[in-house]
Amino acid sequence: MEAKHESLLEIHDLSVSFRMYDHALEQHDLQVISDLHLTVRPGEVVAIAGSSGSGKSLLASAILGILPGNATVHGHLHYKGQQLTPERQAQLRGTEIALVPQSIAYLDPLMKVGRQADGHRRPRPTEKRRKLFARFGLPEQTENLYPFQLSGGMARRVLVSTALITDAKLVIADEPTPGMSLDQALEALTLFRTLADEGRGVILITHDIDLAFAFADRVAVFYAGTTVETAPAADFRTGPEALRHPYSQALWRALPQNGFEPVPGFQPYAGNLPKGCLYAPRCPYRTPECEQAVPPVRTVRGGEVRCYHGA
Amino acid sequence: MRRMNRRTRVLMLTLVMALLLAAVYLAGLLVPEEAVASHFMEARQAPSLTHLFGTDTLGRDLFWRTIKGLSVSLTVGIAASGISAVVAVLVGIAAAVGSKRVDGVINWVIDLVMGVPHTILVLLISFALGRGLTGLLVGIACTHWCSLARLIRGEVMQLRSQQYVAVSRRLGKSSGWILIHHLLPHLVPQFFVGLILLFPHAILHEASISFLGYGLPPEQPAIGIILAESMNYLSAGMWWPAVFPGLTLVAIVLLIDRLGDNLRKILDPYSAQE
């Protein structure tokens, strides 16, 4: 338990914006992530939940430093207490921080998966990779297949091996479950749980929220490019009364098993964000205060919440 | 505001280019025979103010000869690319709308035309028609429609799979109605752009084939003929008959190319945004 307090990744006030050109060739900045907070400790799975367009996948790129050239990043990114500069990110990606991508579209279609999982570093970790493949129950000849020849489940395991071939301390899994059957999804998530139990930090980006609740230690709820609440996963399993932010509560109620109650309104688009609390336009509890300024992060009952009212 | 300006600028530029081309064309038609007649006293003169491009071995002014040649090139270019564009549209639409068999036959024909080097095919057609200007024109027209036809076939195929077309069909609209209301509006800009893009190609081909000695009789001014003649005097140090007419031809081709590009920007705002 002691190790859990030593944070692996710490993110404060992160914002990411893109320089865009409209039809008249006038440039303007589009902020897609704003004032984001996130902490990941070794041995824990942090699920990032939120609907599409909430900036989840961009966060992964921002941590790895592989955002497109027209992106600007502000804020504090710290890995093991050290600031993550672009140079540091270049050193860490593929060694200490590993990404597990969504699908085989992220594999080179013309390279055999064995070579591909080995990666570009020399000497090639072929032996280690063979062991990994064996551990995941991949048949021996898998290494000679091309990505398009893999079944969905095999692809998932190959993709995870690309992360484990490195000695990554932090694994970022980007949407690992969509398109999977329940069994496959459970298998995949168990895998990530094991990775964390072996001492790694795992960020699980997903919109299969209920599955995330079951496997994660903590859940960060994303809304319009920011974290509105970070809470122990147990609170999500308990129910809305344990949650702190109105959006988290609404998300919970929107789950099929909890009443399937839709959240009224729309998530605001980047470039058209409200001035105050990002959720204010849809919030049933909003007060004039909410529309004035973005609420600060408060710690409430062991979770962090960005709301004036949440308690 | 700025957007308006940009569009206007492109329009103005296009207009200027078109006027320039028209000027070259008309000048070529209206040049008096006297200007390109032989003056043996003035033979083999290097470029000067009186003879901008110099004179050839017969003392003919190369500037006016070039302009006259260009107007021939433009005529051939317009006619050939016009014919081949019409063929391309008809064939392209037939391939896309017709039965599978029609499509197969048309593809086979396209493969056939693409299967013989175009220079050879134009030579052959030109030979069949007696090596004259008509042969050259028909030859170029016959070889240039393929790529545009393929493009239009693809375009129509894609349009046909669009939902609004499918909806119209479900609503019981006839294929003719769909052709007029949904397909043609998209194809008309495509057609013009394709036409303009074929144009410089046709001109280059015309020059190449007349360079080989087909097309106009040798005493006529055509860029290819001027350049073919110039070859004989290269080693004698007469460089200007080779350089200036060729440069002018390249300039005209580039001009038409830009013109086509601008026209595309005006007609098809989508592709211009890219």
Place this chain on the structure above:
Amino acid sequence: MKQTAMRLGRVFVRKGLRIVSLLLAVSIIAFALVCASPIDPVQQYILKLGTTVSPERRAALEEYWGVNDPPVERYVNWISNLLKGDWGESALYRRPVAEIIGERFANSLALMACAWVLSGLLGFFLGCVMGLYRDRWPDQILQKICYLLSSVPTFWLGLVLLLIFAVTLGWFPVGFSSPIGVLDADVTIWQRLYHLALPAITLSLMSFSNIALHTRQKLTDVLSSEYVLFARARGEGKWTILRRHGLRNILLPALTLQFASFAELFGGSVLAENVFSYPGLGSAVAAAGLNSDVPLLLGVTLFSALFVCVGNMLADLLYGIVDPQIREVES
């Protein structure tokens, strides 16, 4: 395995039939065009003899050329002789067409092969540079050059190169495939290459822009792909990505395109050979057309179609062999 062979066999048969049908059509159309020509080959032949010809001699000639037979019969005659290896006799060179084509094609092949390799390497390399530096100055400059070159007629480029490098600077000879006055057997490979250089450079300058622009586009697609994003996430640098993923994914399309460009290559060589008075098929065919040498004109036309077919077939084959996805689908 056996099934794969069967499938492949069927594909080959289908492709083969198509090629045969195309070549047959080319021969018919070419023959019809030549028949339609108002130019009378016998008259031309007699004109070239420069002497008056008695009506009997003329009749004999007409008999020999078969101009009075119905066209279909002449075609059948021609094609059946052709299949037996008799391509007729060239009126211009007074030698069997097959012999001339064989000899001239060797020269043309040397020229085209050099140009093909040169333009492929140059185009691929510059395309990679453009793709890597997309929208930055190297890309912008190279793109301008590519567009400029596609607006320059081959023969004029050849003329300008000839003027600069052969006439003015004297670095290269003005023409012919070997030094004049030296026996064919005594010509060294270096002398041949030296005479080949300028036409080959001309031809490759004309055709590299196509492959360069294509490679640029492909590399741009690859670099913006998800698998390259993932490669970057795994710590691969720009050059590693180009080596590991770029080349792997763009080399094959480029090579295929290069094989499919045999028609342009041949067409270009006709012009380049005429500018540099290079004794290849191209200069022969232009002369054949001008001198109404019908058998040679027909022979070269058919041969050029065969040449293009071979290129397209190689392109298909290459794609089928190298790309695992196609290999899987076809087998």
